[in-house]
Amino acid sequence: MANKAYSVPVEKGKSYNIDITGLGHSGEGVGRYQDFTVFVPQALPGEKVAAVITTVKKTYAVGRLKDVLMPSPHRIIPECGIYNECGGCQLQHLSYQEQLNAKRQQVVDAVTRIGKLPEVKVHPTLGADNPWYYRNKMQFPVGHKNGKVVVGCFTQGSHDIVDTDNCLIQHQINNDIVREVRTVIDELGIETYDEHTGQGIIRHVLGRVGTATGEVMVVLVTATDRLPQRETIIERLKNKIPNLVSIVQNVNTVRTNIIMGNKTVTIWGRDTITDKLGEFSFAISARSFFQVNTTQAEVLYNQAVQYAGLNGAETVIDAYCGTGTITLFLARKAAQVYGIEVVEPAILDARQNAINNNVANVEFIVGDTVDVMPRLYKQGLRPDVIVVDPPRAGCEPKVLETFARMEPKRIVYVSCNPASLARDLAVLSSLGYIAQEIQPVDMFPQTFHVESVAVIEKKPQE
Numbered sequence: 269m270a271n272k273a274y275s276v277p278v279e280k281g282k283s284y285n286i287d288i289t290g291l292g293h294s295g296e297g298v299g300r301y302q303d304f305t306v307f308v309p310q311a312l313p314g315e316k317v318a319a320v321i322t323t324v325k326k327t328y329a330v331g332r333l334k335d336v337l338m339p340s341p342h343r344i345i346p347e348c349g350i351y352n353e354c355g356g357c358q359l360q361h362l363s364y365q366e367q368l369n370a371k372r373q374q375v376v377d378a379v380t381r382i383g384k385l386p387e388v389k390v391h392p393t394l395g396a397d398n399p400w401y402y403r404n405k406m407q408f409p410v411g412h413k414n415g416k417v418v419v420g421c422f423t424q425g426s427h428d429i430v431d432t433d434n435c436l437i438q439h440q441i442n443n444d445i446v447r448e449v450r451t452v453i454d455e456l457g458i459e460t461y462d463e464h465t466g467q468g469i470i471r472h473v474l475g476r477v478g479t480a481t482g483e484v485m486v487v488l489v490t491a492t493d494r495l496p497q498r499e500t501i502i503e504r505l506k507n508k509i510p511n512l513v514s515i516v517q518n519v520n521t522v523r524t525n526i527i528m529g530n531k532t533v534t535i536w537g538r539d540t541i542t543d544k545l546g547e548f549s550f551a552i553s554a555r556s557f558f559q560v561n562t563t564q565a566e567v568l569y570n571q572a573v574q575y576a577g578l579n580g581a582e583t584v585i586d587a588y589c590g591t592g593t594i595t596l597f598l599a600r601k602a603a604q605v606y607g608i609e610v611v612e613p614a615i616l617d618a619r620q621n622a623i624n625n626n627v628a629n630v631e632f633i634v635g636d637t638v639d640v641m642p643r644l645y646k647q648g649l650r651p652d653v654i655v656v657d658p659p660r661a662g663c664e665p666k667v668l669e670t671f672a673r674m675e676p677k678r679i680v681y682v683s684c685n686p687a688s689l690a691r692d693l694a695v696l697s698s699l700g701y702i703a704q705e706i707q708p709v710d711m712f713p714q715t716f717h718v719e720s721v722a723v724i725e726k727k728p729q730e
């Protein structure tokens with residue numbers, strides 16, 4: 269029987285016909301059944317679908333797609349053979365052009381509903397020329413299933429590993445790494461980690477590829493300091509992975525979903541690989557943030573620099589700078605750029621990157637932006653432009669307040685989360701900084717992730 273207490277019109281286990289009206293922020297179809305919201309993964313706007321209810325909450329339900337009764341004209345057959353099991357991609361069943369339209373719409377919805385800023389212009393999403401095999405970084409869990417070693421993505425919303433041989437959004441070298449690591453672990457009989465018991469050794473395998481240089485790094489994340497048959501593993505990987513320049517062991521002893529632990533040891537070769545973005549080359553270590561889609565990162569950074577509107581005389585802050593990628597792009601057009609980043613190894617990479625690229629007008633500061641910004645303010649730093657590229661959670665209010673107190677003429681906000689971007693644009697608006705326009709850039713084809721860059725100007729004094 270339907271749940272009367274909350275007037276929920278659907279019941280777990282039963283099938284309902286639902287009209288899908290939009291896409292949710294995880295790429296799932298959003299529809300209504302008798303005015304009650306039902307989320308149906310893999311359903312598309314404009315479709316009528318039959319869905320079996322799997323979860324019922326007070327204000328919404330989730331359904332499993334059983335049948336598409338009236339398909340969208342934009343529905344296509346997914347390329348990947350394990351698409352229905354794997355949780356890595358969410359939009360392969362939608363044509364690429366419509367993925368781009370949907371991502372723009374997500375930004376529009378966020379700035380309108382969350383930011384209450386409907387007047388901000390959102391441009392069409394800049395799509396990728398090749399929306400496949402783009403990921404320069406792979407990080408897959410390792411486990412055992414039915415007596416076999418498995419390496420691959422988790423299924424959507426679970427910790428069940430789908431054994432993956434040829435991920436269509438990974439660089440092919442990363443697929444080679446997966447196959448080789450799986451074979452080596454299997455043949456040498458090395459224990460894989462079991463997150464239920466906390467026992468075992470190999471937790472994750474990571475691959476990083478310099479898409480312009482071809483250089484490759486393999487990282488084995490282990491639950492113990494000990495890596496059995498270490499030398500044999502090294503020999504096997506060296507012989508099988510072309511252009512391998514670095515093998516790293518990262519030790520994560522904590523029972524957590526966070527992939528990397530605090531101890532990182534290079535067990536063969538170099539500590540970093542090199543990749544190129546535009547005219548710059550970047551050293552990337554195992555734990556440093558580096559955009560996973562190199563080609564589209566260049567599009568994003570060029571857009572950020574264009575929005576910064578520099579003429580060569582400005583002082584700029586690049587907050588949340590990672591390995592200093594945007595910082596170097598900005599330095600070409602500014603007098604002085606300060607990069608702020610909390611991960612120390614990333615800052616060490618950033619300093620080296622500046623030296624390697626002969627860029628002298630940059631300074632990198634290690635620390636939490638929430639502490640560093642007020643300190644720079646007290647020291648009298650008044651940048652002309654602030655560029656900010658925070659993690660998914662966005663910026664703390666104190667950070668935004670300090671931006672406003674510094675009175676830059678412009679703020680450029682790079683964001684991987686339209687919801688936190690919209691919230692922060694609203695805060696900035698209350699501080700006298702008005703968002704002018706937003707350019708979404710598709711960094712993550714086939715997935716629901718949306719990246720965008722916004723330009724925000726100081727309101728003229730009345």
Ligand SMILES: C[S@@+](CC[C@H](N)C(=O)[O-])C[C@H]1O[C@@H](n2cnc3c(N)ncnc32)[C@H](O)[C@@H]1O
Binds near residue numbers: 594
């Ligand atoms: C989205 S990444 C951007 C990195 C860089 N702009 C790029 O494009 O390569 C966000 C960065 O912020 C850093 N970060 C996270 N929280 C931080 C904080 N509270 N203060 C400073 N940096 C932080 C992360 O380590 C990461 O390098």
